[in-house]
Amino acid sequence: MAVDPPSNVSHIRERLCDYLQSQTQRRWSLGKFTRYAVGFSWITYGFSAREEGEQRERGLILRIGPPYGLFAPYSALPQHSALKALEGTSVPVPRSYWWSDDSSILGAPFFVSERVEGAAPVPWVNGTGLKFEETYRQGLGRQFVSALAGLHTCDWQGKPGLDIDDVTVENAALRQVEAWEANAKRWALKPYPMLAWGLRWLRCNLPTAPRVSVVHGDYRIGNFLERDGQITAILDWELVHLGDPHEDLGWAFLPQYMGGSGLVCRLLTKEEFVSQYERDAGFRVDPVSMRFYTVFSLVKLATTHIAAVRCFEDGRFNDMRMPAMGTQIAPVLRQISKMLPMEEAA
Amino acid sequence: MNNSFQRMFEGMAATLRNEVIPQVSDEFARGQAFGVIYMLNSVALRSNWSPEFVGEQIAAQVALSESLGPLLANTDAPDSPQAAAVVLGTQALEAVRDANEARICALIDWHGKAKLDAALSVAIERHLRAYMDRQLKWELKTSAKPMFAEMSDGSE
Numbered sequence: 001m002a003v004d005p006p007s008n009v010s011h012i013r014e015r016l017c018d019y020l021q022s023q024t025q026r027r028w029s030l031g032k033f034t035r036y037a038v039g040f041s042w043i044t045y046g047f048s049a050r051e052e053g054e055q056r057e058r059g060l061i062l063r064i065g066p067p068y069g070l071f072a073p074y075s076a077l078p079q080h081s082a083l084k085a086l087e088g089t090s091v092p093v094p095r096s097y098w099w100s101d102d103s104s105i106l107g108a109p110f111f112v113s114e115r116v117e118g119a120a121p122v123p124w125v126n127g128t129g130l131k132f133e134e135t136y137r138q139g140l141g142r143q144f145v146s147a148l149a150g151l152h153t154c155d156w157q158g159k160p161g162l163d164i165d166d167v168t169v170e171n172a173a174l175r176q177v178e179a180w181e182a183n184a185k186r187w188a189l190k191p192y193p194m195l196a197w198g199l200r201w202l203r204c205n206l207p208t209a210p211r212v213s214v215v216h217g218d219y220r221i222g223n224f225l226e227r228d229g230q231i232t233a234i235l236d237w238e239l240v241h242l243g244d245p246h247e248d249l250g251w252a253f254l255p256q257y258m259g260g261s262g263l264v265c266r267l268l269t270k271e272e273f274v275s276q277y278e279r280d281a282g283f284r285v286d287p288v289s290m291r292f293y294t295v296f297s298l299v300k301l302a303t304t305h306i307a308a309v310r311c312f313e314d315g316r317f318n319d320m321r322m323p324a325m326g327t328q329i330a331p332v333l334r335q336i337s338k339m340l341p342m343e344e345a346a
Numbered sequence: 347m348n349n350s351f352q353r354m355f356e357g358m359a360a361t362l363r364n365e366v367i368p369q370v371s372d373e374f375a376r377g378q379a380f381g382v383i384y385m386l387n388s389v390a391l392r393s394n395w396s397p398e399f400v401g402e403q404i405a406a407q408v409a410l411s412e413s414l415g416p417l418l419a420n421t422d423a424p425d426s427p428q429a430a431a432v433v434l435g436t437q438a439l440e441a442v443r444d445a446n447e448a449r450i451c452a453l454i455d456w457h458g459k460a461k462l463d464a465a466l467s468v469a470i471e472r473h474l475r476a477y478m479d480r481q482l483k484w485e486l487k488t489s490a491k492p493m494f495a496e497m498s499d500g501s502e
Contacts, residue, residue: 124494189348191447193454194478200458309348318360321497326348328492330485337482342475 005107006043006066009033013047015106016062020049023098027052033062041070042238046115059115061094066108068316070307071183071238075101076111079237081161082214083113090150092116092224094233116233118225123257123266132266136229141267142276143231144224148252149280151234152213152245162214167242169209176243176296177202184303187310194333195306198299201340207289209244216240219248220257221265249277249285250293254301255335295339302332355390359383400439402484404430407446410477414453417470421460424452450477 005011013030020028031048045062065074080099087095099111121132121140132140156162167175181199184192216223217239225233252265253273259266264273274285305325312322349357362383370376407427414426427446430439457470496502 122498124498126495190444191451193447193450193474194482196451196454197474197478200454204458306348312357313349313353315353315356318357318364320357320361323349323354323357324492324494324497327489329348330482330489333478334482334486337475337479342472 004066004068006064007035008107009035009045012045012062012064012106016112019100019105020051020098020112024051031057041065041072042074043069060097061113061115062110063113064106064108064110065238067103068311068314070304070311074109074238076109077101077161078240080111081159082237082240085156085159085162085214086151086154089154091147091154092231092233093237094235116225118227118232120223120225120235121221121266123221123259125259125266131261137263137267139229140226140231141264141272144265144267145273145276146280147224147231147234148216148219148248149277151216151219152211152248152281154214156214156242162242165242167212169212169244172209172212172242172244172247173206173292173296174203176241176247177206180296180300180303184299184306187303187307189306189310189313192302192306192329192333194337195299195302198295198302198333198336198340202292202296202299205292207244207246207286207292209246209289210283210286211245212242213245214240215243215245215247217248217251219252220254221259221267222257244289244293245281246286246289246293247296249273250290250297251300253290253294254297256301256332291339295336298332298336298339302329302336305329305332351394352390355386359386362386394436395440397436397439399484399488400436400443403443403481404439404446406477406480406484407443407450409480410450410473413473414470417466417473421462423456423460425449426453450474 013033017028017030029050031050033045033047036044036046043064043066045064047060047062048057049060050057063076063079065072065076067073076099080096083093083096086093094116095114097112097114099109100106101109103109131137165175177199184195184199188195216234216237218236219234223234223236224231225235253270257265262269264270267273268276278284305328308322309326309329311317312319312326362379367376367379370379404427408429411426411428414423418426427449428442430442434442454474457467457474460467462470
């Protein structure tokens with residue numbers, strides 16, 4: 001059976017070597033590639049690399065967006081642009097070095113970034129892993145909020161690759177609702193009435209954004225690295241876009257990321273989170289927008305689960321996490337139902 | 347369940363063969379894993395999702411249709427869900443269920459746009475919401491306890 005190019009390590013190593021040489025006009029030697037079992041979408045490899053004339057090897061990350069991935073077709077430009085825009089800001093991000101959407105190079109769009117040291121705490125825990133040590137928890141929590149506020153207040157205007165969408169405070173919510181409604185239509189193997197109800201409610205309750213910000217799109221525990229109590233990098237920027245900053249809050253606040261702790265992303269109470277965020281970001285969190293973006297996040301989560309079902313059903317992956325995600329569609333739709341009491345629909 | 351029965355079994359066997367067995371060093375354990383693959387393949391040839399599960403979903407759809415009937419009588423509402431023939435197999439029942447879900451989605455869309463008397467609108471909404479809650483509760487009742495923590499860190 002033919003191995004697809006993004007999964008073929010020897011093919012990637014050879015082509016990436018040529019690509020790096022063409023970008024730097026110097027030879028490169030690449031070490032062992034390790035494929036990380038993270039995410040359902042972009043393929044992530046870690047590898048060491050030495051540039052001709054350099055004594056030290058450096059750790060790099062290659063992320064490839066395969067044509068069969070959850071959100072394909074991909075472009076590496078938004079991620080590269082966001083990482084570039086955030087370099088040197090208060091938001092800890094890996095430096096992005098090279099990117100291309102030219103599939104003739106590695107078989108799919110890709111970018112190469114710095115490999116940052118650290119481990120990723122995850123939302124799904126049981127037994128003894130349930131609670132963080134108190135000082136550690138509060139420290140991480142403060143950094144988690146501070147990085148989000150830094151992201152939402154960063155100056156994106158005029159930055160290459162970001163300032164391309166005509167997003168305004170008036171249309172930010174509608175843009176996202178339309179995008180995820182289209183995703184649901186594209187991926188669903190069957191109709192979901194509660195999802196239709198949720199989308200209808202969203203369309204009738206669109207808020208105006210307080211500002212147009214860079215929105216991460218998947219800001220939560222599991223998508224940052226920490227080392228010795230310090231967040232070393234915010235990861236997984238594939239859903240980055242311009243929009244309402246409440247969107248990231250709604251997503252981070254989902255019960256799915258509380259790991260049974262009752263805390264936002266197992267880190268802070270909602271009150272602690274909002275209080276610090278408002279101080280750091282310099283604007284008030286609107287409860288009406290928060291409600292909208294909580295429902296939106298549930299619609300988005302249900303749709304992501306629907307996409308996983310589709311990817312598995314089509315045989316693109318045999319990853320058993322995908323049908324398992326499918327079993328979570330009903331619980332998420334039930335959450336939407338509880339968020340929208342009867343006789344409230346428009 | 348959202349994935350098809352056959353694909354689920356195919357995927358489970360492929361995962362064991364490609365992801366698990368190559369990492370198992372013990373010969374007996376590998377043999378047992380191949381035994382599981384064989385049995386998965388055997389079960390897949392003779393089984394399908396439970397017709398009782400889909401039957402209850404269609405029963406809920408028919409109940410909705412009956413309760414909405416009088417309310418929609420003098421409106422321009424799209425078609426309501428329809429009953430299935432009792433002799434259908436699971437796959438045919440699933441097709442009926444999905445067609446009915448599409449009708450219900452069309453009703454939701456219509457209800458959101460139609461200029462209805464307020465009391466009528468609320469009554470229709472109440473039936474739609476009760477229906478959706480019934481279906482979701484049934485799905486939750488027939489779902490296993492999630493194991494995402496175990497799937498995340500590979501230990502129990």
